[in-house]
Amino acid sequence: MPTDPAFPDVPVDQLRDGGWELVDESVKTVFQLPTARVEGATKVYDAAETREAVRDAIGLDHQWRFFFATALSFTPPLAPGIGPAMILPTVRSEAQSAFADELADRGFKSVERGRRERVRVDSGDRARLRTYSAELDLEAADATLSITGWVGVWHSDGFRIAAGAYPNQSLSSLLAIENPPEALQRTPSDYRAELLALIRAVA
Template sequence: MSKSDHAPPTVRVPEGWRETSSTVETMFDAKVVSVRAHTVVFEDAALRDAIRDRTGVDGTWRFFFASRLRLRPNVTPSKPLTRLVDDRANAGFVDQLGERGFRDVTSVESRRFAVERTEANLTRYRARVRVRTGTDDGTGTDDGTVTDDGTETDGAAVTVAAEGYLAVWPADEGYLVAGGAYPVSVADDGELAAAVASSLAPARHREELFELIRSTA
């Protein structure tokens, strides 16, 4: 049985994660077909709280999103359509990383990835992000944090190397898209950087991201 056009994707999120948004929008309109996406976004709130309590640096360290895509008119997914959806989804993921403050976003590799009874196109990305105190979401540019009165202050901050993955696969007469990003290492030296680095577990972060992707339905 196919899922409702308006049904969000379901995800088995671990304890300590929380949903931050749920949106419905047109992903793209290619004249012959339009794609409507229902997207849910989650963050690792437990990791955020732990690092903030230890260091004062506050930001979204790990996030995950999943989208259910519906096609109009209803058409059977094909190789050309899958390539189009995959290209648009990856471009959107790069834009999303940019909006979250990630810089130097680079596609590293693409491969097949087992999900449920099929395989997804999985693309890996590398990036860096400056995470600092004194902003609403903890991220900022390398030039400093701009305050409400227009002045700029450096504040306490760390530069983090990050990795992200995006998976795209046909499902329920449409497509599912899932992915996210996590910190790999801290590029800076000093007590603050060491305190942040001690809270990171990149191998575990990666495996948990893969589990989130596999759980998406």
């Protein structure tokens, strides 16, 4: 009988110190290969501190930033002759498509793929990242939220997917919040640096 896939290791202290909150933990089939079903054990986090700061300031409750990490498993297990390098391009393509679909499911429009980057994650493995851009009309705030998303895929002791998204401008500026609290004084470059650090720390 197959065992449930193990969840990925995430930087718990870093997430806690950054005001992130675990909002979902699930195992589900993420896509199918010709010879196997691919299941993902995923943890999803919301930037709760950012969310609460906006809600306290103007009463608008929304998820402004998110981060997730997934560990993949295969049922049945991959045959001995099939190495990770052989299916990594397929896993990467499927993961990127799933991320774009996730943004669409969240109501974002004009979802577009951007540039690719290679980074070395904290485990020492090399990951390939892909950026995405998208927009969401915030009718309650009479504004348009423009975001950048990053999705990374790599193989260490198994396949890992880590991704997230953040606003392309400061929320205090976007939402016209006067005298914003410290949590809303951060810039898109701050958000980018934090997200990429979280992605690299997944094992």
